[in-house]
Amino acid sequence: YGWFVAMTLFSFLALKRIVLLALFVTIVIANLPRFLRFLSLNPVLVALALLILISIGIDFSRGLYDQLIIDYTGQSSNQFSMGRQDIWLRVLNALDFRHSDFLLWGQGFGSVTIALNETMKPIPDLLHNDILVLVLELGYLLSFVVLFLILNVDNTNGRLLAVFLMFLFLSDNVIIYQHV
Numbered sequence: 001y002g003w004f005v006a007m008t009l010f011s012f013l014a015l016k017r018i019v020l021l022a023l024f025v026t027i028v029i030a031n032l033p034r035f036l037r038f039l040s041l042n043p044v045l046v047a048l049a050l051l052i053l054i055s056i057g058i059d060f061s062r063g064l065y066d067q068l069i070i071d072y073t074g075q076s077s078n079q080f081s082m083g084r085q086d087i088w089l090r091v092l093n094a095l096d097f098r099h100s101d102f103l104l105w106g107q108g109f110g111s112v113t114i115a116l117n118e119t120m121k122p123i124p125d126l127l128h129n130d131i132l133v134l135v136l137e138l139g140y141l142l143s144f145v146v147l148f149l150i151l152n153v154d155n156t157n158g159r160l161l162a163v164f165l166m167f168l169f170l171s172d173n174v175i176i177y178q179h180v
Helices: 002-013 017-030 034-040 045-060 066-073 084-094 109-119 129-139 140-150 157-173
Strands: none
Touching: 002 017, 017 034, 017 157, 034 045, 045 129, 045 140, 045 157, 066 140, 084 109, 084 129, 109 129, 129 140, 129 157, 140 157
């Protein structure tokens, strides 16, 4: 419990918004009634929800929610997402992304890195969304399988940790670290 309090404090001090959101959601899920917790941690449902969120994120990068974000935050979408809108759009354009073309498979391992290196010259960046990387490199179907396998843990605490990790995947590059 001491380490939990310390790490939560450090997350607040470092303004790690996605970590705090993931922590909040996992605490809420852990305290739901058994049936709702079971539904919230169902690997099939969570994997599907993540792919739906990625589709919304793709629409976000294409500017579908720009006015809404400006109205509610007073910031541009790119500013609100800390530059992610521009980065995602560059990669989507470089890969000529259309949902229908990526249903069964993607562009292959490394294609996102190549697209980033070509479109973000002179200083390449990372995509800051591991699930989007999975969809672009593997396609929706194989991404679903990978996400399902990560989420399909035998116990509640393991599934809660997997859901926490999925929130990090949605906003950062954590899958590149060996310990993850």
